[in-house]
Amino acid sequence: MQAPQREEIHLNVPSYKKNRSGIAKFVVLPELIKSLLSLAHGNADVECGFSENAALITDDRSSLSDISINGLRATKDAVKFYGQGKVHKVPICKGLLDNVKEAHSRYQVDQEITQRILEKKEAIVAAAKLTKHKELVLVGKEQNLIGQRKILQEDLENVSKMLNEGNSRLEATVATKNFAGVEMAQLLIGGAKKKLDVLKTQLGDNSDQMNQLKKN
Structure with missing residues (x-):
């Protein structure tokens, strides 16, 4: 017995049946079937x-x-398909012939673009390091x-x-009229x-x- 095609399976599912009100039954079922039919039967292609x-x-x-690997894979697939x-x-x-002639120039353009991207990334990293260094210095x-x-x-x-001690000594000296300690008190007050x-x-x-540092 021949197995039904996917289209036949899809058309014969009960989701297309309607109730008495004309509303389709099993509304979610078609999406489920589509999802199941999209799954591969095996992983041979991936392997x-x-x-x-x-x-x-x-x-x-x-x-x-990755670009080189994809290019080699594409070349190999093209040889399988055309030859x-x-x-x-x-x-x-x-x-x-035109693609072969332009291959080197395309490669050079791609290398220049890649180099510019790398230089831009390096500049961003360098700027980030400089900013971090400035922050640490601050x-x-x-x-x-x-x-x-x-x-x-x-x-x-x-x-x-x-200063308080000098003032206290000076006050005590004046109060006791012991002027011998006046000189010492004045030295303390003057130095303070x-x-x-x-x-x-x-x-x-x-x-x-500190204020200047906060402005920076």
Whole structure:
């Protein structure tokens, strides 16, 4: 008994039957059948393609690009189709001769395009690395300024304590009328004020550098 063709199977499915209202039954069934009929009966074609690729990519040709592999596969398929698998039986026509003549120029154009793409990618990578490096430098400078500011604030606190101590000694000396300690108190106060002026200037510079860094 001869097996029915795919078209016959498709036309005889119950999805084309309608109910009394004229609405088709099994609406989803046609799509299911189409999907099933589109599946290959086996994977011989795929395995054949893998075998052909394995034959093309040998140890001394392992660096072939996808374009080169596709070109070799296309050439081999053309020889099978036009020459029954024999090169000398492939008919020589004007189109074939023109393609052969233009092959090298096309290859050069393709190489130039590929080179431009590679250069563009390298430029993008280099720019990204430069940006990353700048970010790291800025972060390093910011951390350094934060560390300097912390030290300056600690020094400012110590100098403020020294100034308070000098003022306290001076007040105690005046209260007890023991003027022997006036000179020491004045030295503490004078040294503290000078140090305060220096620290305030350094803190101002630190703030300016931090603001400039944030603008960048």
